[in-house]
Amino acid sequence: MKLREINSYNKLRKFVEFPMELYRNDANYIPPLIQDELNVLSPKHNKAFKDARSRYWVVEDEGRIVGRIAGIIKPCDTDPSLMEARFGWLDFINNQEVLYHLLSAVEQWCLHEKIYSLKGPLGFNSFDRSGILVGGYNELPTMFGNYNYPYYAELLEAVGYKSKFHWVEYRIQVPKEIPKKFIKGAQTIRKRYGLKQVAIKNKNALRGYSEAIRMLINEAYQGISGFSEISQEQFAQLYQKFVQLIPRDYFSLIEDNTGELVGFGLVMPDLSKALKKMNGRFFPFGYWQLHRALKKSDTVDLLLIAVKPSFQHRGVHALIFEQIIPAVIRRGVLYVESTKELESNSDVRNLWGDFDHRQHKKSACFYRDLRSNSSIENLLSYK
Structure with a gap:
């Protein structure tokens, strides 16, 4: 297993294309447009980089990519005078060691920048794909929804990450x-x-x-x-x-x-x-x-x-x-997909009470306090 940071356009393209290989035979994975993804991840094309910074890593096994992650540092949502850290574009094979290497790369960057918490998956803004799917694996996602295998959440929790909040999605009959x-x-x-x-x-x-x-x-x-x-x-x-x-x-x-x-x-x-x-x-x-x-x-x-x-x-x-x-x-x-709504936002969820509807997907944002000794020990145990 080797951790490598992305430092060229060709490698960034392979970073973007990795999930297409990981989910090659999965009927419910929706690949984003490659060029759109490259533009989002490029300071030259994405205006979010006016205030944000990012780094990208992959884990390779005998030269084959087996995992990827993006680290993002940007102004805090609740207080723009402060900076916060996010991870996004997280995809990996069912292997705890791969996840360990990916998260460790972002966490070490956070600690170097004196940022002591990390949450994700989140993008640069609210229109980027976000969240780990924790329910609704047999449903087709929207173009704004993440899709992943069930082991994602299990392995994140195994290394000390906890769900910070949940989103739910509804399918509403017109x-x-x-x-x-x-x-x-x-x-x-x-x-x-x-x-x-x-x-x-x-x-x-x-x-x-x-x-x-x-x-x-x-x-x-x-x-x-x-x-x-x-x-x-x-x-x-x-x-x-x-x-x-x-x-x-x-x-x-x-x-x-x-x-x-x-x-x-x-x-x-x-x-x-x-x-x-x-x-x-x-x-x-x-x-x-x-x-x-x-x-x-x-x-x-x-x-x-x-x-x-x-x-x-x-x-x-x-x-x-x-x-x-x-x-x-x-x-x-015939149908409306609600896209992500915070599970705690009852005002929005109550909008669908007058329509024939069903909740069919649920996803989570995960969080870890990087100052937590117990969490660090969990990570180190997999090194």
Whole structure:
């Protein structure tokens, strides 16, 4: 077993491609686009590197990669004046020694930088794949969801890592028509608080709201575990990457009587099956696969619902759904994937009570205090 740090583009490409070999015969693994992954991990292309640093390692056995990990140091979610450490892009064969070498590399970097805790898997921002799957191994993940073998969580716990928090995901059946409860609720909320739904005539009109959307997301999710504030540069990249692909009737913008944005919702066609067929490559037929999925998909992913804190618990989500549900019904969508929601966030989970739904996936973020002697001893015992 040899630990090697990635120090060239060719090696980084092998780092990105390793899971495609690890999960070669697994029907539920969805490979990301290789070029997208390379861009995310590159300081040249990812605006997150304005405030963040990263290092990447692989473990090789007789020249063959058997594990990979990324270490990330970035401003702390709760206090940007402090720095925190994360690990991400964690994949490895079912071997405790491989995991030991990978984690040790990141931990030694953390200690050198005088950072004494480590959590993950997390990316540079909340739109990167995150979490260790701990339930729902037979379900197809969304393009934003991690997939892994069951032994990942078992081996992490064996070396002293504990789950910090959990995310859950739901599969929601689209009703044949908007529930009357939502129509009545939306009318009441609209009148009571002087709110209105913004008519989005075209993508240029939507672009005019981009900064207001970014600020609303940051305000709504501030302090929530696993969320990283999105900078203007990062949001511009996300806007270019995703928004241009999504039909405008899959957006919902809610304003108050002063014209301030107080609510935002967004769904997008599910691309998992298309990405599976593309196998990480855009050429030669990737564009056709994506185009087909964007035009006709029986499932959409609920990417985001954000409500201004002063308007939370006031039923603003009814206005958001009132605007989006007709669009998905009109386009023949049968299911909505909720994507990750904090298990502790009962307000969000309660949104699905009025729909036929099931919780089908669960994932965890793991954490270790690097000053814990017992945890260090656990790691050393595997050296």
